[in-house]
Amino acid sequence: MSDNKNGKRICATTGLPICLDAEFFVKCNAVLAVVFLLIGGIGALLLALTRWQTVHLLPVDWFYRILTLHGLNMLIFWILFFEVAILYFVATSLLNVKLASVKTAWVSLIMMFVGAVMVDVTILVGQADVMMTSYLPLLAHPAFYLGIILVAVGTLIGVILYFATLHKAKKEKTYQGSVPLVVFGATAAAIIAVVTLLHGAIVMIPTFLHSMGWIAQPDPLWYRMTWWGLGHMSQQVNVCAMVSVWYLLGALTTGAKPLNETVCRGAFLLYIFFINLASAHHLLVDPAISAGWKIWNTSYAMYLAVLASMIHGFTVPASVEVAMRQQGYVKGLFGWLTAAPWKNPGFSAFFLSLVIFGFGGGITGVTLGTQQINIIAHNTLRIPGHFHVTVVGGTTLAFMGLAFYVVPLLFQREYIFKPLARLQPYLFGIGITVMAMGMSFAGSMGVSRRSWDIEAAGSIYGPAAHLFLAAVGIGGVLAFLGLLLFILLTVGTLLFGRSIVGKPMESWGTPKPLAVGEPEHTPIGLPTGAGSPALAMAEAHPTQGTMVLALVFLLSFAVYYFANWKALADAWPVR
Amino acid sequence: MVMSLMMPYWHFKGKQNSSGEAYSVKPADFIKRTEKFILANTGTESLLEEGLSPVVAAPPGEIYLVAKQFLWFPTLKLRAGETYRLHVSAADFQHGFSLQPMNMNFQVVPGYDHVLTIKPQAPGTYPIVCNEFCGIGHQNMIGKLIVE
Ligand code: HEM
Numbered sequence: 004m005s006d007n008k009n010g011k012r013i014c015a016t017t018g019l020p021i022c023l024d025a026e027f028f029v030k031c032n033a034v035l036a037v038v039f040l041l042i043g044g045i046g047a048l049l050l051a052l053t054r055w056q057t058v059h060l061l062p063v064d065w066f067y068r069i070l071t072l073h074g075l076n077m078l079i080f081w082i083l084f085f086e087v088a089i090l091y092f093v094a095t096s097l098l099n100v101k102l103a104s105v106k107t108a109w110v111s112l113i114m115m116f117v118g119a120v121m122v123d124v125t126i127l128v129g130q131a132d133v134m135m136t137s138y139l140p141l142l143a144h145p146a147f148y149l150g151i152i153l154v155a156v157g158t159l160i161g162v163i164l165y166f167a168t169l170h171k172a173k174k175e176k177t178y179q180g181s182v183p184l185v186v187f188g189a190t191a192a193a194i195i196a197v198v199t200l201l202h203g204a205i206v207m208i209p210t211f212l213h214s215m216g217w218i219a220q221p222d223p224l225w226y227r228m229t230w231w232g233l234g235h236m237s238q239q240v241n242v243c244a245m246v247s248v249w250y251l252l253g254a255l256t257t258g259a260k261p262l263n264e265t266v267c268r269g270a271f272l273l274y275i276f277f278i279n280l281a282s283a284h285h286l287l288v289d290p291a292i293s294a295g296w297k298i299w300n301t302s303y304a305m306y307l308a309v310l311a312s313m314i315h316g317f318t319v320p321a322s323v324e325v326a327m328r329q330q331g332y333v334k335g336l337f338g339w340l341t342a343a344p345w346k347n348p349g350f351s352a353f354f355l356s357l358v359i360f361g362f363g364g365g366i367t368g369v370t371l372g373t374q375q376i377n378i379i380a381h382n383t384l385r386i387p388g389h390f391h392v393t394v395v396g397g398t399t400l401a402f403m404g405l406a407f408y409v410v411p412l413l414f415q416r417e418y419i420f421k422p423l424a425r426l427q428p429y430l431f432g433i434g435i436t437v438m439a440m441g442m443s444f445a446g447s448m449g450v451s452r453r454s455w456d457i458e459a460a461g462s463i464y465g466p467a468a469h470l471f472l473a474a475v476g477i478g479g480v481l482a483f484l485g486l487l488l489f490i491l492l493t494v495g496t497l498l499f500g501r502s503i504v505g506k507p508m509e510s511w512g513t514p515k516p517l518a519v520g521e522p523e524h525t526p527i528g529l530p531t532g533a534g535s536p537a538l539a540m541a542e543a544h545p546t547q548g549t550m551v552l553a554l555v556f557l558l559s560f561a562v563y564y565f566a567n568w569k570a571l572a573d574a575w576p577v578r
Numbered sequence: 579m580v581m582s583l584m585m586p587y588w589h590f591k592g593k594q595n596s597s598g599e600a601y602s603v604k605p606a607d608f609i610k611r612t613e614k615f616i617l618a619n620t621g622t623e624s625l626l627e628e629g630l631s632p633v634v635a636a637p638p639g640e641i642y643l644v645a646k647q648f649l650w651f652p653t654l655k656l657r658a659g660e661t662y663r664l665h666v667s668a669a670d671f672q673h674g675f676s677l678q679p680m681n682m683n684f685q686v687v688p689g690y691d692h693v694l695t696i697k698p699q700a701p702g703t704y705p706i707v708c709n710e711f712c713g714i715g716h717q718n719m720i721g722k723l724i725v726e
């Protein structure tokens with residue numbers, strides 16, 4: 004069972020071999036990720052309570068300082084540390100191979116950690132009040148840039164180690180045929196990550212040298228373009244990683260299988276090819292960038308990437324629907340959905356992530372990315388409103404769902420307080436949704452992002468804007484509680500969870516097949532069987548429910564999209 | 579499909595577009611141009627250094643606006659229905675030009691003279707909010723645009 008044979012143990016739940024070296028680094032990276040999530044989370048609470056003007060908690064300098072801290076700890080550190088953990092886990096356990104080099108993993112881990120600590124300390128002592136974007140000519144202490152460079156290079160090394168491990172698996176022929184879809188998605192993420200991190204180096208190294216006084220100041224517009232090459236693509240890494248996690252959790256919780264592997268793989272490829280082109284949407288109202296390029300970049304190139312997301316956004320719920328129908332849940336359009344394992348936090352986190360990302364992120368993202376509409380959105384709260392549904396309600400929530408499986412499997416402990424764990428995804432998901440909607444609507448009324456006090460020079464915005472800022476505060480508090488609950492449960496589990504060494508983990512609950520003569524469930528809840536003759540009807544139209552959901556999505560999108568053109572048409576003419 | 583067509587359509591037919599027209603300029607030169615523009619239209623000399631934002635009523639044509647920690651310089655007074663070429667640039671850091679309540683937003687980058695061809699619609703006094711973080715006093719950087 005868990006005996007140490009050639010540095011591997013066999014997982015008692017999944018039967019998958021687990022490389023002990025890799026397991027160690029997966030644990031380290033994941034635990035550090037959660038530490039940074041906590042730092043960012045405390046910052047989040049303080050920020051939300053400051054933007055809620057009635058509360059207005061932080062003093063002015065600390066607001067901007069914490070904003071810088073929150074952005075970096077969340078978007079960069081939490082996400083990157085967790086993604087490296089996912090890469091190691093996916094490569095070694097799904098492909099049944101050992102980590103290619105332990106030393107390299109150490110180098111990566113130490114560089115990332117030292118860099119992140121440097122950044123946080125520099126911010127907290129007040130030497131880097133520049134926001135996470137650190138737009139030149141604003142300048143921070145050199146330690147800030149050096150820290151970011153260390154994190155980026157450390158991550159790059161981790162990603163390279165992932166590729167080396169894939170190569171090793173291939174050479175040792177530890178798997179047959181093509182790699183599993185989840186590995187494919189993770190590899191797509193890793194490829195984009197390399198390009199991203201290189202951009203990071205290109206922009207951060209000259210900025211660092213400039214902060215040391217060694218070279219002249221790089222051009223601010225060049226900085227913006229290159230920075231967003233990094234900033235934007237890194238989001239695509241998150242999307243790829245998130246989609247891979249969706250496929251994984253869909254399979255673990257309902258037995259869903261990808262409907263058409265080729266299409267899914269193709270969609271991952273679209274991300275790689277087209278996404279860096281869409282990066283211009285941060286620069287739509289910048290000087291000196293031609294409209295033709297902006298339109299090309301944000302229309303055709305971006306729509307191909309969005310198309311990829313729509314493919315995943317459709318096939319993932321559709322595969323859940325098919326799996327549920329095959330297990331006998333054929334009633335009506337949505338019988339499969341209501342019977343889904345909503346009490347399983349792996350499922351609820353996954354499905355909420357899908358809905359929040361798909362509806363919220365999809366609708367706002369495509370709209371904001373439209374060249375002209377961006378005029379009425381740039382740098383308003385609509386922007387954080389958008390990315391808190393994508394990278395928080397989407398990616399972060401999906402990662403939390405994954406943790407509910409990975410923690411028991413790797414640390415071999417059962418989660419404590421399971422009823423609270425079942426509640427956690429809802430608390431976090433609802434909180435983030437309320438906050439992001441507050442941000443989006445306040446932003447539509449002109450409220451700017453990154454502002455400590457929107458009425459510093461007397462009243463500009465009406466009471467409605469303040470109502471939405473209150474929603475930001477209240478939603479923010481709920482989301483923070485959800486986040487804190489996640490951390491407390493997870494850390495509590497590591498310390499006090501019931502040990503299940505050598506035993507399979509308890510199932511969080513998966514749908515019980517209704518049809519007769521269904522095969523057994525594996526302990527983790529992987530339903531193994533297919534349908535029965537009684538389900539022929541379900542199989543004829545296996546994805547109606549998802550179709551309806553997709554239609555609702557398209558309709559809401561169309562309404563929002565054209566409402567925005569209308570709002571734009573009401574503004575002053577400008578060229 | 580519709581979306582792919584909407585952007586080019588608006589580009590040619592719509593009245594709100596960001597063409598990104600811009601020219602390289604040294605911040606010091608841009609400040610001088612703005613000061614000259616103020617002198618020509620008010621008859622009195624005002625310097626950016628003084629930290630005030632004099633009201634300047636300018637005829638349709640080229641008009642100038644400098645963003646500097648935490649000031650919009652000068653306060654422009656325009657006529658409704660006329661077309662202006664608003665040159666906006668920054669003296670120090672990046673700033674954000676956010677005209678309320680129309681909620682029209684443009685990035686202001688030092689070293690670049692960003693030209694916005696605008697046509698004010700209705701008389702009123704409109705706040706110009708800085709919406710790019712530009713230092714600890716960023717939230718106080720609120721100017722005015724007057725339209726008669
Ligand atoms: C409890 C959950 C969270 C809450 C309540 C929260 C709240 C906030 C608030 C109030 C702001 C300030 C908006 C502004 O004034 O411009 C903000 C900014 C931001 N948040 Fe969050 N957030 C949360 C989680 C996250 C997560 C998990 C991520 C990333 C994975 C994230 C990424 C960001 C980024 C990148 C910014 C922008 C920073 C900047 O403008 O430089 N947030 N958040």
Ligand SMILES: [Cu+2]
Nearest residue numbers: 673708712719
């Ligand atoms: Cu400013």
Ligand SMILES: [Cu+2]
Nearest residue numbers: 708710712716
């Ligand atoms: Cu500002």
